Amino acid sequence: MTNLHSLGSLFAAVDVELNISTNGAVRHLADRDSILVWGSYLIAAALFILSLKWLSHPKTARRGVLAGEIGMALAVIGTLLMYDVVTYNWVLVGIALGSIIGTPMAIWMPMTAVPQRTALSHAFGALAAALVGTAHYFEEVAVPGVPHLDKFTMAILAIEVFLGALTFTGSLIAFGKLQELLPSSIKGLPNQNAINFSLLGVAALLSIWLIFSPTSWIVFLLLIVVSLVFGLCLVIPIGGADMPTVISLLNSYAGLSASLMGFILDNYLLIIAGALDGSSGLILSIVMCKAMNRSFTNVLFGRMEPTSAASSDDIYAGKVKSASPEDVAMLLEGAQRVIVVPGYGLAVAQAQHVVRELATILEEHGCTVEYAIHPVAGRMPGHMNVLLAEADVPYEQLKEMEEINPTFPQCDVAIVIGANDVVNPLANTDPTSPIAGMPILNVDKARNVVVVKRSLSPGFAGIPNPLFAADNCLMLFGDGKKALMEVVAALKEG
Known part of the structure; x- marks a missing residue:
């Protein structure tokens, strides 16, 4: 008999061969190992x-990462210590393949690609959960002589596989859009929402069928196919600007899938880890939607499209003032308080170390330097x-939007x-703008503003920015790094 043990919320599934014996000595060994x-x-759960x-x-983020790593290691080791594991052959193969894929991703993936790397990790984790559910189904149903699944267990298994499969394809689409392998302008098919709801209805009917007829393995395979298509159709119409929110929502789905699989496999750690992952992903989605003044329904079923009548020519024509690094250095020399607003361009240019050097020079001249952090700056919270x-x-110099806005x-x-x-500023002034109502950093209220940018190209929303004019x-x-290095050099010379 073969059982599947899934470890961690989304990260791995371990396939082990079992050889359960009623011999007293083996049972004694099992009791010892169970401790x-x-x-x-x-x-691991506490960690x-x-x-x-x-x-x-x-301040405690690094400690949190270390705790999670130790917890996952204990979870893996604990599962591999189970008395009924008779061979580690396939486990070692899985560890080797995962290390070959994961190590380069962790070492060489740039910070700018963290959102799409996260999407790819969700895809792998969701696929693992779906495969574990599929293997468990055929183990319990398709093998002659094995008792059929009861209705409650079949319902949980159907939901688990549905969530895992849709998260797999949905996360791949999110990765493709963030990596620009797929154009963000893809808006899906006509009546896309009707198609999505129809696929959801079909998946529900197939699940009900399986609950009352769990041996219908063809129906189970159809459920997997429909779930995969549903994940694709659900995410592909959503624009690139909303992908970070979608990724955190998919993370929630995958966590829920893993938690449900914990009930199937009677694995309490998987239930806990999946629940933590699912709830944290949902909370993160709520935070991001609030930060962009969007709702879940607007993100999933709406589209962020430019509707404002204002054009770049109307806003920028003859009003944009260009400055040299020397001009910026002169402006900073007399400043008593400076606020740095980092964005995605800083991540692309890898300019954080130059920013820190600039701040050090200003502080040596008695200037107070702070950093204004928008919840979704850089495509994901915490970026x-x-x-x-x-x-x-210094952590105390990082100020959240609510704290820093009144001080601009x-x-x-x-x-x-x-x-x-x-x-x-269009978020506050233009009700027809796609970002209308979105909480922003009130940079325009500062006495002087310096914007370091390659060009006047628009952001994710595809609209001009009156701040620049x-x-x-x-x-x-x-380039952010090069431009700031020139400002630093000018300050040192001055």
Whole structure:
């Protein structure tokens, strides 16, 4: 008899061969090993919870990552210590393949690609969950002489496989759009929402069929196919600007899938880890939707399209003022308070270390430097915090939007590096704009603004930014890292 043990919320599924014996000696060994297994599970569960707690603040984030890593290691080791595991051959093969794929991704994947790498990880994890569910189904149903699944278990299994399969294809589409392998302009088929609801209805009917006729393995395979297509159709119409929210929502689906599989396999750690993953993904989606003033239904069934009548020519014509690094250095020399606003362009240019050097020089001259962090700056929550932490920026200088916004009028110079939509005043002034109502950083209220950007190209929303043409704004065109290095050099010479 073969059982499948799934470890971790989304990261791995271990396929092991079992040889259960009623011999007293073997049972005694099982009792001894069960103490090690459940002990490691208990510690791992506690570490997973502490990991999420510590990851909620930059000061303890590294501790949270370490706790999660140790917890996952204990979960894997605990499962492999189960008395009924008679061979590790396929486990070792899986570990080798996973290491070959995962190690290069972890080492060489740039910070700018973290959102799409996360989407790819979700795809792998969801596929693992779906495969475990599929294997368990055929183990219990298709093998002669094995008792059929009861209705409740079949219902849970159908939902688990449905969520795992749709998350797999949906995450692949999200990865493709963020990596620009697929154009963000793809809007899907006509009546796409009707198609999606129809696929959802078909999946529900197939699941009900399986509940009352669990041996209908062809229906089970049809459910997998419909789920895969549904995931594709659900995500492909959504624009690139909404992909970070979609990724966190898919993370929630995958976590729920893993938790349900824990009930099927009677694996308490999987239930806990999946529930933590699912709930945290849902909370993150809520935070991101709130940050963009969007609802779940608007993200999943709506489209972010430019509707504003204002054009780039109307806003920028004759109003944009370009500055040199020397001009910016002169402006900063007399500043008493500077606010740095990091964005995706900073991540692309890998300019965080130069920003830190610039801040150090300003602080040596008695200037106060702070960093304004928008919840979704850089395509995902925490993206900017991680980048700045790499450059040893003090945590107390990182200010959330609600805290920093009221202080912009007292700011001498606000330096915007690669940010666009999160500082666009149209969110407050144009009700027809696709970002209308989105909470933004009130950079335009600062006494002086310097925007470091390659060009006047729009952000994710595809609309112009009146900030760039404001009377108090200077544009420093160029690569973020190179441009700031020139400003630093000018300050040192001065």
